[in-house]
Amino acid sequence: MSFIKKIMGIPLVARIAIGLVIGVVLGLLVPGATFISVLGQLFIGALKGVAPILVLLLVISSLSSAGKNLGVRFRTVILLYISSTLIAAVIAVVASYLFPVTIALTELAEESSAPSSLSDVFKNLLNNMVMNPVACVMNGNYVGILFWAILTGLSIRKFTEDATKDMLKDISTAVSVIISWIIQTAPFGILGIAFDSVSKNGLGIFSSYGKLILILVSCMFFQALVINPIIVAICLKRNPYPLVFRCLRESAITAFFTRSSAANIPINMSLCEKLGLEKDFYSVSIPLGATINMDGAAITITVMSLAAAFSTGVQVNIVMALLLSIVATLGACGASGVAGGSLLLIPMACSMLGVSQEVAMQMVSIGFIIGIIQDSIETALNSSSDVLITATADFMQKNKAAK
Numbered sequence: 001m002s003f004i005k006k007i008m009g010i011p012l013v014a015r016i017a018i019g020l021v022i023g024v025v026l027g028l029l030v031p032g033a034t035f036i037s038v039l040g041q042l043f044i045g046a047l048k049g050v051a052p053i054l055v056l057l058l059v060i061s062s063l064s065s066a067g068k069n070l071g072v073r074f075r076t077v078i079l080l081y082i083s084s085t086l087i088a089a090v091i092a093v094v095a096s097y098l099f100p101v102t103i104a105l106t107e108l109a110e111e112s113s114a115p116s117s118l119s120d121v122f123k124n125l126l127n128n129m130v131m132n133p134v135a136c137v138m139n140g141n142y143v144g145i146l147f148w149a150i151l152t153g154l155s156i157r158k159f160t161e162d163a164t165k166d167m168l169k170d171i172s173t174a175v176s177v178i179i180s181w182i183i184q185t186a187p188f189g190i191l192g193i194a195f196d197s198v199s200k201n202g203l204g205i206f207s208s209y210g211k212l213i214l215i216l217v218s219c220m221f222f223q224a225l226v227i228n229p230i231i232v233a234i235c236l237k238r239n240p241y242p243l244v245f246r247c248l249r250e251s252a253i254t255a256f257f258t259r260s261s262a263a264n265i266p267i268n269m270s271l272c273e274k275l276g277l278e279k280d281f282y283s284v285s286i287p288l289g290a291t292i293n294m295d296g297a298a299i300t301i302t303v304m305s306l307a308a309a310f311s312t313g314v315q316v317n318i319v320m321a322l323l324l325s326i327v328a329t330l331g332a333c334g335a336s337g338v339a340g341g342s343l344l345l346i347p348m349a350c351s352m353l354g355v356s357q358e359v360a361m362q363m364v365s366i367g368f369i370i371g372i373i374q375d376s377i378e379t380a381l382n383s384s385s386d387v388l389i390t391a392t393a394d395f396m397q398k399n400k401a402a403k
Contacts, residue, residue, distance in 0.1 A: 016253065019187035023194025028202075037196035043189020046182045047263035052137045054179060054266060056149050057172040058283040063153025064165045073281045077393040081293040082329070084231060084385065088223045088295035089325035092302035095219050097321070101212050101307045103366060146287055172283075179266035183254075190257045197372050212307060212366070216374050219299045220381045224248065228295075228385055235392050236399070247271070247388045248380075255383035256376045261290040264383040271387050277394045285393070289386030296378030297345075300367070301328040305349035308363045314354050324349060343367040343375075 026036055128136075129147040136144030156164060225244070232240035250271045255264040265286055272282035302324060309316045316324075327349055343364050350360035367374065 015187040016190050016257070019189075019191035020194050020257070023191040024198050026191075027195040027198030031199035033195075034199070037192050037199070039188045039192030040190070040194075040196055041192065043182070043185060043192065044258055044260065044263060046185075047179075047258065047266070048260065050175065050179055050182065051262050051265050052145055054172070054175045054269075055287040056137060056145050057168065057175055058269070059146060059149035059287060060153040060156065061165070061168040061172045061283070063150060063280075063284065064156040064160070064168060073278075073393050073397050074285070076396060077285050077289075077389055078292075080231065080235070080389045080393060081289060084223075084228065084389065085293065085295050085298045086325065086329045087227055088219070089298040089302050089328040090322070091222060091227065092219050092299040092328075093306070093321045093325050095215055095222075096303055096306040096310075097318075099211075099215055100310045101215055101303070102311045103212065103307055103363070146291060150284075176266065176269065180270065183267060183270075186254060186257075193257055212303070213370050213373050216300060216303050216370075217377055219303065220296050220377050223295050223299065224252075224381050224384070228388055232388065232392050235396050243391060244388060246275075247384045247391070250274075251387050252380035252384035256380040259371075259375050259379045261379055261383045261386070264379070265290055268383060268387045272390060275387075275391050277391060281394055282390050285390040286386055289390065290383070293386050293389065294382055295385055296381040298325075298328045300343070300374060300378055301345050301349050304343075304346045304363050304367060305353060305355070305360075308346070308350050308355045308359050309353045312355060312359055316353055320353065324353065327352060343371075 023036075026033065030036075128141050128144050131139075131141055131144040133144065133148040135141070136148065156168070229240040229244050232243060251264065251268055254267050255261065258264055268286045268290075269283065272286060273279070305324060305328075306316060306321065308314075346363050346367065347360035350356075350363070
């Protein structure tokens with residue numbers, strides 16, 4: 001028992017790092033021990049299984065008893081979400097022109113279902129919003145979950161007694177405790193995920209398609225370490241880096257390994273609580289951010305689409321490239337909150353550039369190959385910036401109220 005207490009006394013981040021190293025070593029030494037990868041599957045499955053229920057309950061509970069200042073914070077956070085995503089897409093355009101990437105495209109990729117136009121993305125979003133609420137929870141459809149939760153929360157706020165609102169708070173708290181228990185098993189989950197990746201692809205996976213990965217990762221790091229801090233500094237008029245680094249340390253690391261903004265929602269909720277943010281606000285803002293705050297997705301869509309154009313000799317003028325930034329921003333808002341969610345939006349962006357769907361689907365397949373790096377860092381950026389922007393909007397409102 002004392003040994004377990006000592007282990008639990010080690011910071012979670014350190015335990016995750018240990019699990020990662022063990023997973024990589026086992027993947028190299030005993031790649032045939034596939035049962036180890038089950039640990040990762042169970043961890044991600046548990047998070048994804050309970051996260052939709054948590055989001056539904058928290059949003060309903062928060063809106064049912066929300067304060068009067070909620071609207072001001074929401075206008076701010078939505079504006080910041082969209083602005084940062086658009087800036088990320090523009091950065092990706094600039095980087096792609098400064099360091100154009102071409103990929104050898106030889107074999108035709110198999111066709112798969114992907115949105116062919118921006119109108120298809122919006123149609124899918126609208127259809128997801130009105131999906132059966134039970135089906136939304138079962139399928140992890142967070143757009144639908146948010147839609148029904150908002151309607152339910154507002155109706156409960158207006159037409160029910162305080163006892164009902166208190167009961168919802170108690171239930172959401174109980175589910176949050178379950179999530180915290182699951183998060184403590186993260187080192188074992190990371191061990192299984194690392195083992196699965198290394199045993200199947202070897203360490204060589206980290207060097208394949210090096211230049212493409214370098215452009216993607218550089219844009220994402222620039223967004224995380226330069227652009228986002230500038231946004232925070234302008235809004236809060238103070239040194240942004242303590243807040244930025246805390247969000248990266250406590251949110252980005254776990255999101256990097258789970259590769260799911262949706263699965264990282266409970267971790268972001270916990271961080272918001274530690275930061276002292278208003279629960280009525282962040283319990284809605286964080287799930288919303290996991291759906292529409294997609295800096296990394298916008299970068300991925302833009303860079304991969306322009307790489308497809310450059311690789312096939314399609315001429316893309318700067319006006320069309322900037323228009324691509326807007327399309328990538330809007331399309332990224334419809335990207336799924338699960339691993340690889342942005343990749344199937346690449347054909348949509350390619351279509352507006354005049355790149356064939358066959359080539360676009362090859363880029364999608366390449367995206368899945370480099371996904372262990374690209375998608376991991378993309379999700380880390382997306383998820384950590386959810387907390388960063390939520391905290392920025394909350395602190396802005398508190399600073400105004402203090403004056």
